Amino acid sequence: MLDLMEVMDRGLQLQSGETGVSKALKALNASQDHFESILALEPNVYGSTVGTFTTSADTESTTMPTTLMRLDRLQYIDAGTSKPAWDLDRVGATGDYYHTTVPLITAPATTGKPVKYWTNGKTVYWSPVPDAVYTIRYYGFVPASDITASGTFAYPDMALMPMATFATKLLRIGKDDDGTGVNEVGAQVFGPVIQALGRFNRDRAPGYDYRYTHST
Numbered sequence: 001m002l003d004l005m006e007v008m009d010r011g012l013q014l015q016s017g018e019t020g021v022s023k024a025l026k027a028l029n030a031s032q033d034h035f036e037s038i039l040a041l042e043p044n045v046y047g048s049t050v051g052t053f054t055t056s057a058d059t060e061s062t063t064m065p066t067t068l069m070r071l072d073r074l075q076y077i078d079a080g081t082s083k084p085a086w087d088l089d090r091v092g093a094t095g096d097y098y099h100t101t102v103p104l105i106t107a108p109a110t111t112g113k114p115v116k117y118w119t120n121g122k123t124v125y126w127s128p129v130p131d132a133v134y135t136i137r138y139y140g141f142v143p144a145s146d147i148t149a150s151g152t153f154a155y156p157d158m159a160l161m162p163m164a165t166f167a168t169k170l171l172r173i174g175k176d177d178d179g180t181g182v183n184e185v186g187a188q189v190f191g192p193v194i195q196a197l198g199r200f201n202r203d204r205a206p207g208y209d210y211r212y213t214h215s216t
Contacts, residue, residue, distance in 0.1 A: 001028055001153065004164035009171070021149060027167035028147045034186050035155075035163060036143045038194060040069040045198040046155070048072050048139035055114065055130035061123045062136075070141035074117055074124075077135040084137060091118040091127065158196065162189035 002014040002024055013020040039045055053062045053074075064071075075084035111131035118125045144154030153160065169185050 001147070001160055001164045001167075002149070004161060005168045005171075008165060008168045012168075012171070016149070024167065024171065025147060025149060027170045028163065030170055031163045031167040032144065032147055034166065035159065035190050035193075036069070036141075038186065038190055039197075040141050042194055042198050043070070044072050045194060046141070049142040051138050051140075052077070053124060053136040053138060055126060055132075055134045055136065057130060057132050058111065060129045061125045063123055064119065064121065065142075067142045068138070068140045069143060071119060071138060072141070073139040075137045075139075076113060076115070077137050079135070086115070088114060088136065089116045091116050156193075156197070159190075159193050162193055165189050 002021065005024055005028075006012050006014050012024065014024050015021075049068075051065065051068075053064075055062055074088040074090075076086050076088060077083065078085040110128040112128045113134060114126040114128065114130055114136065116127040118127070145151070147153065155163075166186055166189055
């Protein structure tokens with residue numbers, strides 16, 4: 001990535017031991033942060049980090065990890081088999097309006113195994129309120145570690161040039177320059193990569209997942 005930055009700006013000194021390496025790495029990490037902020041907006045893009053929440057008895061909520069930037073899925077883990085038993089349904093908008101309070105439809109006095117959830121990004125609220133300690137597996141997006149001169153890049157090679165391009169652009173911004181165009185550059189260079197990652201499975205139309213059956 002440092003080599004690519006030198007190709008785009010021949011005045012940079014980014015070989016091992018040269019003076020510009022430290023500042024270029026800061027620009028690359030700012031570039032990666034910007035890329036990840038866009039990536040976090042897209043559902044289910046580029047896989048998921050797997051972790052678990054542990055509920056507490058008679059406690060309606062659990063604090064989310066500060067590193068979790070996107071929540072894709074929650075599953076209740078059966079204590080006997082240590083395998084997923086069911087997906088938790090997200091409580092969201094009703095009639096295109098979001099609730100101003102925690103919109104759990106279960107009465108507060110009701111407790112049991114969680115089947116629904118709602119989150120504000122900092123806290124996950126369970127419905128019904130857990131009556132014991134349960135394990136809930138989450139799938140989501142967590143940012144990669146900072147880029148270092150000798151480290152391994154966390155994303156596919158197709159992201160190398162866009163990230164180096166954006167980092168080089170950051171280094172070219174002067175003290176009194178207008179930085180409003182930086183976000184536009186980010187959208188231009190990262191857009192095709194995120195689009196490609198978001199269409200990983202595209203060989204045919206998606207099927208249907210029927211969760212419930214009804215008989216009359």
